[in-house]
Amino acid sequence: MKLLIDDANIENIKRIYEYYAVDGVTTNPSILAKNGKNPYETLKEIREFIGNDAELHVQVVSDTAEEMILEGHKIVDVLGKNTYIKIPTVQEGLKAMKKLSSEGYNITATAIYTPIQAYLAAKAGANYAAPYVNRIDNLGTNGIEVTRKIHDIFENNGLKTQILAASFKNSLQVLELCEYGVGASTVAPEIIEGFINNPNISSAVDVFTKDFEGLCGEGKTMFNCD
Ligand code: E4P
Numbered sequence: 001m002k003l004l005i006d007d008a009n010i011e012n013i014k015r016i017y018e019y020y021a022v023d024g025v026t027t028n029p030s031i032l033a034k035n036g037k038n039p040y041e042t043l044k045e046i047r048e049f050i051g052n053d054a055e056l057h058v059q060v061v062s063d064t065a066e067e068m069i070l071e072g073h074k075i076v077d078v079l080g081k082n083t084y085i086k087i088p089t090v091q092e093g094l095k096a097m098k099k100l101s102s103e104g105y106n107i108t109a110t111a112i113y114t115p116i117q118a119y120l121a122a123k124a125g126a127n128y129a130a131p132y133v134n135r136i137d138n139l140g141t142n143g144i145e146v147t148r149k150i151h152d153i154f155e156n157n158g159l160k161t162q163i164l165a166a167s168f169k170n171s172l173q174v175l176e177l178c179e180y181g182v183g184a185s186t187v188a189p190e191i192i193e194g195f196i197n198n199p200n201i202s203s204a205v206d207v208f209t210k211d212f213e214g215l216c217g218e219g220k221t222m223f224n225c226d
Pocket of ligand 1: 006026027028110130132134135166167168186
């Protein structure tokens with residue numbers, strides 16, 4: 001499972017990249033709005049930092065296919081070919097996906113709440129389909145089960161579309177999809193950091209350090225204990 005950062009704050013992105021092996025960044029209009037800057041200013045800064053090989057996912061906001069297509073062309077012109085055009089999986093969005101995928105653009109079908117939406121997006125040529133795990137949970141349906149079902153639909157129908165699971169609110173949701181082997185998950189920085197932020201892990205490591213210092217002296221390590 002690929003792991004992407006669901007955020008547009010450059011400081012957060014730099015911090016996660018420093019410590020974790022991640023595959024790129026996803027944004028949406030609400031995430032970009034939090035930065036309060038022009039979207040292209042934010043996105044160019046992210047692209048420059050993550051490099052041209054990493055995935056960057058950027059969403060269109062128009063409500064007609066023709067305008068979504070114009071947005072998609074501009075997004076890739078400005079941000080480079082490894083930029084995925086995120087298109088909401090509504091009727092106009094499916095039309096835009098068909099056209100843009102036939103032109104060779106990378107597409108992420110977003111705002112997926114149901115398996116049948118994901119199937120239609122895959123048929124329209126989307127590279128990724130993004131089910132909103134936690135938002136589905138909030139509707140009283142199991143977001144993990146919906147995502148697994150989408151995974152199975154793709155596999156059982158020979159569809160090449162991958163899952164890019166999104167909208168997580170806790171580690172367990174991510175872990176369950178990792179275990180199932182979905183293509184990718186995009187996760188907010190605080191949840192990624194929460195994966196490893198565990199007092200039991202820290203106290204186990206502290207005991208090792210104390211025992212070693214008891215043997216060799218305070219501040220000593222394997223670098224300077226001889
Ligand atoms: C994916 O890219 C979605 O836009 C995003 O994960 C939605 O997350 P939210 O439900 O936390 O807003």
